[in-house]
Amino acid sequence: MFERRLKLLLVFLALPAAAIVLRLVQLQAAWGSDYQRMAEAKLRRPPRFFPCLRGDITDQQGRYKLAYDAPSWNICVQYAVVAGDREYLRGPARRKYPQLDPAAAEEAVAEEIAASWRAISALTGVSPDDLERTRQKIVKEVSTVKKVVSQRRGIATEIAEERTARPVVKGLDQSQQVVARERLKAYEWVEVVADQTRHYAGGPAVGHFLGRLGEVSSDDLSNDPNRDDELARYLSGDLRGISGVEALGERILRGRRGRIEEDILGRPVPGTAVIEPVSGRAFRLTLDLLLQQEFHKLLQAAVESSEYSTGGAAVLLDIPSREVIAMVSYPSHDPNITWKDWLPLADDELRQPTRFRPLQMHYPPGSIVKPMLLAAALSDGTIGPDLRITCEGRLFREEENRWRCTAAHGSIDAIFAIQHSCNVFFYRLGEMMGVSRQAWWMQQFGFGANTGAGLSQETPGSLPTGERGERGRARLAAIGHTFDVTPMQAANMAATIASGVYRPVTIWADDPDPRPGRKLPISDAAWRAIREGMFQVVNVAGGTAYEYARLEDVGDYILVGKTGSATGLRRVVERMYTVHFPDGSVREEPAASRRLIAARFPDARIEGGRPCRYWPPAEIDPTHAWFIGYISTRQHYLEPHNAGRLNVAIAVIIEYGGHGGSGAAPTAAEMLRRVIARQNDAPEARR
């Protein structure tokens, strides 16, 4: 009985013992190697990454760096101090003032922290208020991230940002950082950390399009094509190009970060190699920086010498490849401009210095579309090559002031119509073609669509629209009104006329996959006719640019082109806003923009925005001066361009510059003289 019960007790005890034995076999024999790996993993830190340099943005020669990373230093402060966390005081208090009682020691450390903020301010010249703003911004950002992370995980989580030092002053140079290290070394919560800063060179000539960097957004993170590559993928806080060339060349410019695996004592983990960071590749633009800068100067001179002009743009294209050799916009700003300096520029409604005119702004093209439409009509058979039209200075004898021409040209043919830019001829031609056919041809020349430069600022302009049989709109479209083109589109049209081939433009010199050209369905005879017309515009007495743009001083080269005087809209430079003040009173106040008036009366409710002042003044016609053209020679100007000669096309617009011949053509001619001179200096400058 007793023995039997003891045996039963033994069985009771043996059951868990057997379970333990099985479990030990499972853990140690069956899963042993897995657990061994897990144990070893405990000794490894998560891999650390080294930052890599971003690639340079260079000009076509690769000689001038337009954007580059340069070493710089940041002053970083521990997040706990930035956030003003009293808990943090305890550690330094104990270490620095072991003899004081804890409360007094913490007070002393708090004093030192305040002193360190003052020292940072004195050292860098950043005002205490700005530091305070930076501080609040950092706290806000980190707590936002913390909130998002906590919500995603469903638990309150301490994030890495809370444990690291955050930069409060960025971009110290070498000498500043040495001084900062020395002066701030007493404060253990302040570090001077090496970093890189993106610098932009080239001045206002390249002010608009290099773009800028911004921190990656959550969309960038989730749409990252390199998601699965831990060395190339974006990490939160990384910078990426968010506009301009920086965004366009992001894939090229971005490098690969380096990687090191260390154990918890900081020794490299055996079996893992240290991967050095790889800098991003250079993004070579098609631009010629020297020409770009000269163009900018010339454009500046042209705009400044014109009484009512608010700005201008010029684009120079290499015709066979449609590489953009120069694209300038005036007024401009330095590419290193800070947000703070940029904002007031953005409020300048008159001169609009923040807008990149070659791509971002569009204007009615005016007469520069006439050769294109003539070639189209000749090819379509809408008109015969021998068509003559009588111009009496206006379209209808009975309507003195409508459908006017520049002069009474008499009975003229197509080439004369181009040379003298006769409106009546093209009113008739427009009537015959109709709006939709004109629009179709304009599309063939690249109007109404992006040119392929790839910059995010670009706008496509517009195409003429109108019902069948709407003769008025057809006439206006034929003289380049009722729709808008960008200077880049105008330059590409000139290149298309020169070569007979439409092709998207590019600003990337190393594009591995250039977009092909498209030969337009226009007969050789039609091309020759319009080239003859454009030749006469510049080189035959009576041409609209004859007085202004002949290249007689540059040897063999001649300029073939077309002027345009386009009536644009007046620019609204001031609006009248109705300001409702909190006390109930209402007042009308003029201002350039809603932002400015809102800044002036932050508490008031603002309505309306009726335009009240325009530019140019009412007595001046709002006429933009256009010139498009290309370089050719007397012998070959009728033939399509072949590579091997100086194959460049140009478009210049001077806003409110008046007549195209006097307003834009001289500038274009001067620019092309510089191009030719540069070609003669360095014949191999372009590939």
Place this chain on the structure above:
Amino acid sequence: MDLTLPIPTRHGLALLLPVAVLCTMGVLSIQATSSPQQGHSLTAATMNQLVFMGLGLAAAAVVVSLGYQRLGRWSYLLFGLCVLTLLWLVLDRWINLPLVVAQRNTRRWIRFGSIQIQPSELVKFIYVLALGWYLRYRRNYRTVMGLVAPFALTLVPMAMILMQPDLGTVLLFLPVLFAMLFAAGAKVKHLLVVVLLAVLAGPVFWFQIKSYQQLRITGVLLQSPRVRSYLVQHPKLWDSFRGKSKPGSDDSAEAMRWRRELTDWENYTGYQLTQSKIAIGSGGVSGQGWNRGIFIEYDFLPERHNDFIFAIVAHQWGLWGGLLVLVCYAAIVAIGFDVATLTNDPLGRLVAVGATTIIAVQALTNLCMTVGIGPVTGVTLPFVSAGGSSLLSSFLCVGLLISVAQRRPMLIANPPFVFNEEMERYAPPGR
């Protein structure tokens, strides 16, 4: 007063061998996991352990000298004293009493000068004696009314230790009671009623204990990621399982912490168990070797020298080391039960069974916890874990076993508790 010389018999010597093996493994592990002292080859923790081993041996010798029968006679008195000590600890909750060491809201220790003792460890030993003293008469365990006293004897210290709180020690009493009643020959249906009552009381007990204790007990289930993800998807089930509603609104800090028990179990309440499994598993079959291995070098495993020392043993000596520990306990149980069968004295039999069960149940509870097949309770591994009181009480149990083995009466009568259940008559021996 005549004293017995504390010279172990054959059984006693056989018992000391596995105990010595276990103690050695314990001391080596403690030495490996504690930081060395300047100028000494032994660490402070090792010295402490060795001192208490000596004290334990001396205590065992005292027990043998006095003899279990004399101790049995004194057992009610000793038990009373122990209960008073426990009461002292309990009262400290409300009145601040001297000598009590309060640690993280628990009151388990009494301090005399530089010596700290844990009365609950000593109670176990006295409890076996007192229970044996009571059950040595047949009338006391064959009737239902006779069972009231043993339960009272059990529940009083249990309740007091529960208030310390020391869940692990509390849970030890019931198996010992069950084993002694069972061995004494209590009617099976009585015992079944007792077990049933315990099962029914389980839920009540479950919802009474603290949240962290619940989580430690459920670690057995929660270590499976599948169970955790199921509970994450069914938060209502989790709430009702814990018998408490989720505190605060959905995005409050408490609610986040409440959910974190599931989503981040491995770094939270499950941290110790996860580390323990990694330590054992990474020992592999052959082990990392003494004083070697990641878990020796770094203190990843909290309580590695104490409750979780088996993980360190298995980490160093692998599967073979782990099996050796089990074999040692098996040997102790086998010898203990052999001692029980070889004596004719009813008190001796009960005391031997009780003392053996205490060691065995503690070892099994601790091992189950460490390998992750039992709840995490703060039970030490007898003879191996660092800790003076635990060592002392284990040695006292060994002393009892040796004492019983020494005082084997002549075979002149029918052995006690050997009778035919149906006939209610003594059966001849050997059946």
